[in-house]
Amino acid sequence: MDFELTKSQIEIQKAARNFAKGEFDKDLALELEKKHEFPTKIWKKAAELGFIGIHFDEKYSGQGLGVIENIIVAEELCARDSTIGACLLLAGFASECLLRFASEEIKLKFLPLVAEGKTLSAGAFTEPDHGSDITSMNTTAVRDGNEWVVNGTKTFITNGCLAGFFTVLCQTDPDARPSYRGISMILVEADRKGVTATDIGDKMGIRMMSTAEVNFKEVRVPLTNLIGKEGKGFYQVLEFFDESRILIAAQALGTAQGAFDRALAYVKQREQFGKKLAEFQITQHKLADMATKIELARLITYKAAWNYDKGNIDPKLTSMAKMYAARTAVEVADEAIQLLGGYGYMAEYEVERFYRDAKITEIYEGTKEIQKNTIASAVLGKFK
Ligand SMILES: Cc1cc2nc3c(=O)[nH]c(=O)nc-3n(C[C@H](O)[C@H](O)[C@H](O)COP(=O)(O)OP(=O)(O)OC[C@H]3O[C@@H](n4cnc5c(N)ncnc54)[C@H](O)[C@@H]3O)c2cc1C
Secondary structure, X not given: OOOOOOHHHHHHHHHHHHHHHHHOOHHHHHHHHHHOOOOHHHHHHHHHOOOOOOOOOHHHOXXXXXXXXXXXXXXXXXXXXXXXXXXXXXXXXXXXXXXXXXXXXXXXXXXXXHHOOOOOEEEEOOEOOEOOOOOOOXXXXXXXXXXXXXXXXXXXXXXXXXXXXEEEEEEOOOOOOOHHHHEEEEEEEOOOOOEEEEEOOOOOOOOOOOEEEEEEEEEEEEHHHEEOOOOOHHHHHHHHHHHHHHHHHHHHHHHHHHXXXXXXXXXXXXXXXOEEHHHOHHHHHHHHHHHHHHHHHHHHHHHHHHHHHOOOOOHHHHHHHHHHHHHXXXXXXXXXXXXXXXXXXOHHHOHHHHHHHHHHHHOOOOOHHHHHHHHHHHHHOOOO
């Protein structure tokens, strides 16, 4: 057993930390959050330095590294700033569907655009009537000559108004039973005729990110835009979740660490009743609990990534990591606000934003209840 990061992983961690320290700025973050604006300049710079698509092969402009390196970067960026970090780690959202399943032609065309910071990507799975349950889709894709004709509406799509392309889950065989055997993944470029994206509006956290409803009306794409195999879209998205949920766990972990760091610094300097807050035993116990939860979240998240990179893909462990790290982020950020008292409630002190940003990690990429379903079915096995 070896819990150490390699030398090169430590270098990547330092590089990500230094990048975030140099480029992320509290005032800029407050301004971007207020304007609901994506941190475009920082994203471009992160791509230039190789932080986007670090896990893509070099031929797709990546660094040829693994999920571990990707989560090391995600943790560092989110610890520095929970919103800017989330924007960067999801800049290439769902491009792993291309990486793992698409034709070489599609990979060579689209993955370099993502890694080089020329386009954002989006995964369009959720529909107004299909959230946790994606075993059937109302969005359809029908063959017509050499093309697919896509019709339907997707909702809550991250990067929706900014992305250059969407990975869309479509029902390609409406007669398939069970219905998920008739779902396929199709790449739809955002500039195709009939694609419209509308921002859904104000939301609790991750406010620099676009969250959109995306409508596909008689959208024609070539048959070669099929990602992976026809009728395998449902299975492919589940495999994608095995990877992407580890990244969300890292987002949560970084968010928890960032909230903790701020609370720790605060209690060492704030005095009440003639003492530093850090001198009260209750403060010390809160810090001990927070630090322990973060350490556990880190262990399970890194273990899930390490397993994934070794080819031991384990949906149970991935779901445990996402569920535990997400809960940790919410609890630690909540406690951080408490430790800062009234100041914790104010935007300038950042922890309230970390708290708002933490909550989404318990919802997207499968809610905590859905993670529990995955864990429970793995531990129970067949029992009926
Ligand atoms: C900001 C944001 C960004 C998002 N980004 C994307 C994106 O980029 N792409 C995308 O496709 N989707 C995205 N989503 C959608 C997200 O993945 C869904 O919101 C989530 O999967 C839950 O679906 P739902 O909202 O329809 O809730 P529902 O599925 O209706 O669930 C409502 C409640 O019921 C519970 N529930 C449902 N089924 C079960 C069950 N079987 N057992 C126990 N409890 C259950 C849920 O856990 C939840 O608590 C995003 C959502 C948000 C808010």
